[in-house]
Amino acid sequence: MSTRLKRVALHTLGCKLNYAETDTLAQRFEEAGYETIAFNEPADVYVINSCSVTENADTECRQLVRRVKKINPESKVVVTGCYAELKPERLKTISGIDLVIGNRNKFNVVSQVERHAHNEAIQNESVLGPISFQPSYSYASRTRSFLKVQDGCDYNCTFCTIPLARGLSRSASIADVLKQVDTLAQKGVKEIVLTGINLGDFGFGPARDVSMRKTEHFLDLLKALDNCSNIVRFRVSSVEPNLMSDAIIKFIAHSQRFAPHVHMPLQSGSDEILKRMKRRYKSDLYRERVAAIKSLMPHAAIGCDVIVGFPGEHSGYFNETEGLLKELEVSYLHVFSYSERVNTPATALEGKVSVQECRIRSNQLRKLSELKLQQFSAAFHLSQRPVLWEQPHNGKIRGYTDNYIRVQSVNHLNAAGEIQPTTLFWDDEQKAMWALE
Numbered sequence: 001m002s003t004r005l006k007r008v009a010l011h012t013l014g015c016k017l018n019y020a021e022t023d024t025l026a027q028r029f030e031e032a033g034y035e036t037i038a039f040n041e042p043a044d045v046y047v048i049n050s051c052s053v054t055e056n057a058d059t060e061c062r063q064l065v066r067r068v069k070k071i072n073p074e075s076k077v078v079v080t081g082c083y084a085e086l087k088p089e090r091l092k093t094i095s096g097i098d099l100v101i102g103n104r105n106k107f108n109v110v111s112q113v114e115r116h117a118h119n120e121a122i123q124n125e126s127v128l129g130p131i132s133f134q135p136s137y138s139y140a141s142r143t144r145s146f147l148k149v150q151d152g153c154d155y156n157c158t159f160c161t162i163p164l165a166r167g168l169s170r171s172a173s174i175a176d177v178l179k180q181v182d183t184l185a186q187k188g189v190k191e192i193v194l195t196g197i198n199l200g201d202f203g204f205g206p207a208r209d210v211s212m213r214k215t216e217h218f219l220d221l222l223k224a225l226d227n228c229s230n231i232v233r234f235r236v237s238s239v240e241p242n243l244m245s246d247a248i249i250k251f252i253a254h255s256q257r258f259a260p261h262v263h264m265p266l267q268s269g270s271d272e273i274l275k276r277m278k279r280r281y282k283s284d285l286y287r288e289r290v291a292a293i294k295s296l297m298p299h300a301a302i303g304c305d306v307i308v309g310f311p312g313e314h315s316g317y318f319n320e321t322e323g324l325l326k327e328l329e330v331s332y333l334h335v336f337s338y339s340e341r342v343n344t345p346a347t348a349l350e351g352k353v354s355v356q357e358c359r360i361r362s363n364q365l366r367k368l369s370e371l372k373l374q375q376f377s378a379a380f381h382l383s384q385r386p387v388l389w390e391q392p393h394n395g396k397i398r399g400y401t402d403n404y405i406r407v408q409s410v411n412h413l414n415a416a417g418e419i420q421p422t423t424l425f426w427d428d429e430q431k432a433m434w435a436l437e
């Protein structure tokens with residue numbers, strides 16, 4: 001590629017892991033002499049880091065390509081990420097895309113861009129088979145970073161394309177994670193969110209083939225990080241309920257550095273649906289995990305993913321899910337409507353649920369989530385929690401407590417990037433938490 005291609009703009013679709021990886025791609029471009037600019041500015045190269053879970057990945061990619069081609073018709077457009085991994089041929093039909101790079105090769109994006117002329121190559125090498133771990137972290141917020149410590153998944157949940165899009169479970173070594181943590185601390189980051197696809201399955205090491213056994217474990221990682229005095233706060237993102245052991249719960253409860261906040265996907269409260277999904281636990285285990293967390297950390301936030309409308313979920317099974325969620329002390333829900341993904345076993349299951357019914361169930365659970373979050377937050381009215389303040393915006397500053405309550409203030413405008421003990425004030429009319437001034 002000629003030296004005139006010097007400005008790059010990147011856009012992320014999907015999960016926290018994708019955000020961390022996009023920031024790493026941006027770093028690669030910067031190291032190669034590019035300037036990174038916003039996605040709505042005229043760039044020479046546009047990179048879309050795509051997602052296969054996004055319902056309309058196809059439409060979204062089309063719209064983004066159309067948008068950037070209007071800004072600069074001469075630009076080179078690259079699509080990478082999970083959708084590029086799973087559907088390279090489909091992306092090939094979208095006019096304006098010059099290069100499609102699967103997950104195995106995405107970290108070589110700069111050399112790929114420089115090697116290929118416009119519209120010269122659709123290139124994809126599968127992630128299946130032996131594959132190495134590529135470290136990444138996000139640094140956009142400068143106070144909080146998503147650090148990727150694990151990638152891929154060995155599970156076979158019947159609705160999920162992630163194992164096909166990202167390959168086998170593999171991880172950074174603990175020694176490498178500690179080095180990355182040090183780098184982030186030097187940049188001024190105060191909170192690190194440990195991120196992965198199946199985070200609790202951490203430990204397979206940076207290069208993986210199917211015969212490989214675990215060399216380290218998730219709890220070893222937590223213990224090592226707890227000694228990192230240069231980072232104030234760590235948070236774990238999503239951990240499967242079957243991997244959220246009592247030892248891990250106990251460790252987080254007694255740690256000074258790990259935030260009292262866990263996210264555990266439930267997906268369904270019906271044992272029959274969990275079986276059809278090939279999840280590795282039953283609803284009772286989930287119930288026990290929540291009780292164990294709450295008994296050691298009554299103030300902990302617990303987040304939960306739920307899928308509505310999975311094939312076979314008749315109203316009785318949905319009522320089991322809703323009933324369980326009402327009973328459990330979870331603080332908020334992420335609700336997803338089931339949608340078919342090609343090449344997944346769930347597509348062959350009987351008992352499809354209509355789109356309209358999915359919408360009704362999803363709305364019902366979203367309302368429940370709002371109520372739970374309000375009740376959880378209101379319980380901390382006039383109590384003190386440490387808040388990490390973000391960048392001020394329009395005369396207001398926002399931040400999160402250790403137990404993941406969103407707080408706002410008009411008086412802490414100089415506290416960006418700091419963690420401060422803050423007395424909370426719940427405004428029941430606005431349903432919002434404020435710092436008591």
Ligand code: SF4
Nearest residue numbers: 153155156157160162
């Ligand atoms: S645990 Fe299941 S849902 Fe999560 S990434 Fe693995 S296969 Fe997908």
